[in-house]
Amino acid sequence: MTTTTAAPLRLEGVSKHFGGVTAIQRFDLEVAPGEIVALVGDNGAGKSTLVKIISGLYQPSEGTIEINGEQVTFRDAADARAKGVEVVYQDLALVDLQPVYMNLFLGRELRRGPLRVLDRKEMARQTQQLVEDLDVRIPSARALLGDLSGGQRQGIAIARATHWASGLVLMDEPTAALGVAETAKVEEVILKLKSRGAAVLIVSHNLDQVFRIADRVTVLRRGTQVGTRPTAGTDKNEVIGMITGLSS
């Protein structure tokens, strides 16, 4: 594990209390460029809370967050985005009635000319290029999003995160709703991100997937970080033991 100060994500002693309830207790993690770290744990272990803290929806009660070596305090999701943290949401945050390219640029539309009119052509061009680079197979950047399949939609959500992320891409169960073939396709896209040097933190329930794509896995149990292991140096049984606390 590298300890350069310019890690895309570095969490130190992050805790979150809701009233008297401790949701996250002293969580530490560093994600390097080109590294995929999986965050696993049972339902209610605090995975979503942690994702919300990193994406700016919650503020940590204690601890520090560093993005690319800079300590940050996010007031909301827009703050986190401005620092280059992109999230692939479970519900995808896509608009069905708009074309693919507009989904990629929604909220950050490209404009041209003195009248600042939308530059649809350029947005479509960049989108086309991006989906080709990531090998997300869609009919066209101008296709209506609602006409795409589940795997294609997920691919678009990930492509959007890739396009805008300068630090970290957070993924919350990116393949939960997909079939086997589509999951494989999305995993390919995630590995493409890694090869482009993105830091990826992925929440997953699917341990086979974790071992297929992640470099390291960190386990949460009831808000406590049980441990972090390189996937090459552990196995499913050990991780399951860490998640359940039964045979670790």
Next chain:
Amino acid sequence: MTTTAPARDADREAAPTGRAPRALRRPEVGAAVAALAVLVFFAVVAEQFLTPSGIGTWLNSASRFGIMAVAVAMLMIGGEFDLSAGAMTGATGLLVGVATTGYGLNVWVAVLVALVVAVAIGALNGFLVVRTGLPSFIVTLGTFFVLQGIDLALVKLVYGQVAVQGFSDVPYFDSVRPLFGGVIRVGGASISVSVLWFLAVTAVATLVLLRTRAGNWVFAVGGAQASARATGVPVARTKIGLFMTTAGAGWLVGMISLFQSSTVQSSTGVGDEFIYIICAVVGGCLLTGGYGSAVGAALGALIYGMTRQGVVYAGWDSNWLYAFLGVMLLAAVLVNNWVRQRAERLR
């Protein structure tokens, strides 16, 4: 921090897609076909219909509904309704009428005050909807009744009757009139200045919706509010702006009807809110938001204006208008429903 994709030399063309099918998917196509059919129909059954004076009359009628229909369509694309839109046209007219004839306020000042009041009420509608998360249907139904009640009570209080009296005698009336109630002679036809307003409003709304970032946000907040918020679209600002726009359009139509007829009644505009929604839906707006067009709503209003006057020219009982409207609405909703199912099928 990079905010754009790495540029690349090879400027690949986007995958070619057929132009004709895409054009046919525009929301206003159905309304354009229907408008043409209505035009031809009344041209055949009523000989007055295509005379210069006939055209001037139905254009004027269409313009007063069209300005509102375009604003209401934008609001509907943004996923909201404004049931106070009709009453707003009466309330702004009454405000100017009462302030000038009843209290001697300068008519120019009164017109501007009415604009400020209208936009403030629109902002309040928007604020209530955004803050409470209540359906705009209910919030604006409340505003509608408040406005109607004030309209009735205020006019009765000042005049003891239900209409503003003596408005054309107020000082400077003639200096404001050309702006809202003017008439332009084109050939043998008298075209109301409201028709120009109608064209301008439709053009500006279309440009905003299709060419600007704010317009794009309108489609996004109506189509998928949670997604829009998650991607950083200012949802509250967009929606409040839409309600203010609708109220501003209500002011414009209020001024037009006031200066065209030199009077205004306390019931002016009441009931018209549904006509606006019908025009917008006929023009291709989905009731669920996220889809529609300003041109479509303008065409919907044109259909309404043509039918309203066409029925009169054809010498029929004007009550048939409502039956026709109902049929148009149902047909439009069925077509829209089919469009939405197309958009939602698959996955």
